[in-house]
Amino acid sequence: MASRRSTLHLVAEHAGVSIASVSRVLNGLPASESVTERVQRAAAELGYVPDATARSLKVGRTEQISLAVADVGNPVYVSMMHAVADVLTQSGYRLVISSTGNDPADQIDLLENLNRGYVDGMILSPLRVTEPLLDRIRGSRLPLVIIGSLPDGIDVDSVRADSREGVGLAVDHLADQGRRRIAFLNGPIDTVPGTARLAGYLTAMERLGLATSGDMQVEASDFTFAAGLVAAETLLQQCNPDAIVCSNDLLAVGALKAAARRGLSIPEELAIVGMDDTDIAQLTTPTLSSVDLGAVRRAQTAARLLLDRLADPDRPARHPIVRPSLTVRESSTAGAGS
Amino acid sequence: MASRRSTLHLVAEHAGVSIASVSRVLNGLPASESVTERVQRAAAELGYVPDATARSLKVGRTEQISLAVADVGNPVYVSMMHAVADVLTQSGYRLVISSTGNDPADQIDLLENLNRGYVDGMILSPLRVTEPLLDRIRGSRLPLVIIGSLPDGIDVDSVRADSREGVGLAVDHLADQGRRRIAFLNGPIDTVPGTARLAGYLTAMERLGLATSGDMQVEASDFTFAAGLVAAETLLQQCNPDAIVCSNDLLAVGALKAAARRGLSIPEELAIVGMDDTDIAQLTTPTLSSVDLGAVRRAQTAARLLLDRLADPDRPARHPIVRPSLTVRESSTAGAGS
DNA sequence: CTGAAAGCGCTTACAG
DNA sequence: CTGAAAGCGCTTACAG
Numbered sequence: 001m002a003s004r005r006s007t008l009h010l011v012a013e014h015a016g017v018s019i020a021s022v023s024r025v026l027n028g029l030p031a032s033e034s035v036t037e038r039v040q041r042a043a044a045e046l047g048y049v050p051d052a053t054a055r056s057l058k059v060g061r062t063e064q065i066s067l068a069v070a071d072v073g074n075p076v077y078v079s080m081m082h083a084v085a086d087v088l089t090q091s092g093y094r095l096v097i098s099s100t101g102n103d104p105a106d107q108i109d110l111l112e113n114l115n116r117g118y119v120d121g122m123i124l125s126p127l128r129v130t131e132p133l134l135d136r137i138r139g140s141r142l143p144l145v146i147i148g149s150l151p152d153g154i155d156v157d158s159v160r161a162d163s164r165e166g167v168g169l170a171v172d173h174l175a176d177q178g179r180r181r182i183a184f185l186n187g188p189i190d191t192v193p194g195t196a197r198l199a200g201y202l203t204a205m206e207r208l209g210l211a212t213s214g215d216m217q218v219e220a221s222d223f224t225f226a227a228g229l230v231a232a233e234t235l236l237q238q239c240n241p242d243a244i245v246c247s248n249d250l251l252a253v254g255a256l257k258a259a260a261r262r263g264l265s266i267p268e269e270l271a272i273v274g275m276d277d278t279d280i281a282q283l284t285t286p287t288l289s290s291v292d293l294g295a296v297r298r299a300q301t302a303a304r305l306l307l308d309r310l311a312d313p314d315r316p317a318r319h320p321i322v323r324p325s326l327t328v329r330e331s332s333t334a335g336a337g338s
Numbered sequence: 339m340a341s342r343r344s345t346l347h348l349v350a351e352h353a354g355v356s357i358a359s360v361s362r363v364l365n366g367l368p369a370s371e372s373v374t375e376r377v378q379r380a381a382a383e384l385g386y387v388p389d390a391t392a393r394s395l396k397v398g399r400t401e402q403i404s405l406a407v408a409d410v411g412n413p414v415y416v417s418m419m420h421a422v423a424d425v426l427t428q429s430g431y432r433l434v435i436s437s438t439g440n441d442p443a444d445q446i447d448l449l450e451n452l453n454r455g456y457v458d459g460m461i462l463s464p465l466r467v468t469e470p471l472l473d474r475i476r477g478s479r480l481p482l483v484i485i486g487s488l489p490d491g492i493d494v495d496s497v498r499a500d501s502r503e504g505v506g507l508a509v510d511h512l513a514d515q516g517r518r519r520i521a522f523l524n525g526p527i528d529t530v531p532g533t534a535r536l537a538g539y540l541t542a543m544e545r546l547g548l549a550t551s552g553d554m555q556v557e558a559s560d561f562t563f564a565a566g567l568v569a570a571e572t573l574l575q576q577c578n579p580d581a582i583v584c585s586n587d588l589l590a591v592g593a594l595k596a597a598a599r600r601g602l603s604i605p606e607e608l609a610i611v612g613m614d615d616t617d618i619a620q621l622t623t624p625t626l627s628s629v630d631l632g633a634v635r636r637a638q639t640a641a642r643l644l645l646d647r648l649a650d651p652d653r654p655a656r657h658p659i660v661r662p663s664l665t666v667r668e669s670s671t672a673g674a675g676s
Numbered sequence: 677c678t679g680a681a682a683g684c685g686c687t688t689a690c691a692g
Numbered sequence: 693c694t695g696a697a698a699g700c701g702c703t704t705a706c707a708g
Contacts, residue, residue: 054701098435099419226620229621285623392700
């Protein structure tokens with residue numbers, strides 16, 4: 001009646017040793033040659049695979065980290081995933097990814113809850129920061145790092161872009177080219193990037209003494225190609241800009257398309273600048289000027305913050321900021337070549 | 339000396355009941371009003387969160403399914419992820435995603451191994467099917483569904499596109515438009531889609547009696563924008579096609595770019611057709627004709643196959659095939675409008 | 677170096 | 693309805 005169906009027990013039985021010895025051999029701990037060999041043979045014959053949940057329960061760690069991003073469809077998140085994975089893998093963690101989609105907070109808190117237990121820590125890049133989400137962030141027992149800005153006074157590691165400076169680079173560049181009617185094609189304003197990038201636009205325009213009437217700003221329903229196209233068509237219809245700063249590259253592709261439909265020549269009649277500097281910026285025709293908001297560096301930094309936090313749960317929280325840079329291409333300068 | 343640090347024990351102590359009662363209440367099993375109330379209050383006060391690994395160890399299920407795709411950066415995989423997630427969520431499973439990147443089999447087998455234990459089943463869409471990977475697929479104890487074609491005789495559920503018919507749709511369409519020098523811009527040929535789509539191209543060209551010299555076929559190093567651009571430039575240099583069938587939409591965007599650089603007008607001088615019919619096909623200028631290989635349907639089907647397999651481990655394996663369709667846009671027809 | 681035993685935090689028959 | 697107890701499959705002091 002003994003419980004010998006246990007797989008570890010099975011291997012032990014086949015090898016004629018105790019389960020402790022099996023465990024040790026399989027974990028590379030010291031064992032005699034004969035035991036080692038018998039265990040390895042038995043394990044191979046039986047096709048033994050250790051049960052990860054049992055191990056985790058015992059040792060209190062899963063060696064898994066979860067990354068939750070708003071939209072796996074946005075290439076900028078893809079490069080962030082790879083950056084996070086690289087850093088974590090080097091420290092022996094595996095990365096599991098969850099896409100929270102576009103749904104409101106419940107999607108996110110679901111995720112937060114569910115991940116408890118299967119991961120040792122979490123990196124969260126929320127598109128919208130709602131009160132319920134903040135509650136979960138504050139109350140998290142799991143080590144947590146946020147990518148994006150957070151209200152003051154929340155004692156959780158985070159890293160963010162300097163959106164203000166980033167959008168400023170785009171606006172300054174366009175103004176340098178003699179553009180004056182610089183419009184802003186934003187994503188949803190109730191999102192973290194939507195809010196930050198709009199603030200950056202308004203600040204920069206004010207600093208330069210340029211007008212920012214309401215009809216020069218438009219809010220796409222989503223940070224996607226399709227939404228960018230629709231919003232850009234509205235924008236081109238309601239004002240007469242000589243330049244558009246777009247809140248990300250996907251929106252900018254939509255703007256390029258809208259301009260093409262209206263027969264506007266780019267950059268002569270209309271200059272366009274994107275944001276995030278994703279791969280696609282080099283492949284559009286014309287190529288797209290874009291502000292790199294340091295997505296890869298933010299991701300790497302987030303991973304390192306998390307590793308440090310795992311190593312020392314009591315260290316003070318940090319909130320580094322990553323600096324942006326602008327890459328100028330054809331969409332905003334007449335003589336930029338092919 | 340008793341082990342009462344256990345969180346479940348803690349709640350039980352606070353509520354003045356046994357851990358069994360706590361477990362029951364928290365799992366919605368019948369309990370008296372008074373016990374229910376005390377447990378819920380205690381759990382709330384303590385901010386109790388059940389340990390998922392312990393629960394999984396006991397019940398033998400994690401309620402998690404893993405989806406491993408070759409490249410999270412390809413939009414077609416993103417739509418597949420969403421489709422899988424939708425189906426699984428309705429059945430109470432959570433989806434965790436792993437990107438296997440571009441590395442060879444070891445990446446994949448790593449993943450296979452590591453997922454054991456934290457998930458109840460797995461959907462795998464391998465870019466390359468190597469012998470070691472096949473070994474793991476055959477030897478998997480975990481319920482497994484493959485998206486893509488598999489050698490005959492492997493008794494694992496799978497679903498695939500009809501690439502032959504799909505590429506055939508593109509070639510037939512171009513031939514209907516009077517194109518004769520139809521080139522093929524493929525991704526790496528040692529990949530599952532690379533092999534299948536090339537076969538489809540050759541079959542269709544032969545059926546139509548069109549020439550397929552070696553210089554009319556080119557193999558990009560990757561299924562990406564950047565690789566497509568490089569390969570398309572080679573192609574345009576080494577032959578003089580009047581049409582290019584591209585193995586996916588990303589490659590097609592690269593081809594559009596290469597054509598623009600050479601000043602070729604599309605579709606007049608060169609027609610281009612992509613594959614996968616992703617969002618981007620509608621946003622390029624000109625818009626991109628593309629073959630939908632049924633990615634979403636493949637994903638949904640895979641999820642359902644897995645659910646059925648979980649419900650009945652002994653049912654015979656199935657291998658459905660999804661039919662393709664072609665959407666014609668500006669890049670392949672002169673009069674397609676704006 | 678090796679084995680017997682305790683215990684990780686849960687769930688679930690089994691009695692009462 | 694409720695509690696005491698066994699056990700999921702591992703790891704790890706503790707003796708020997």
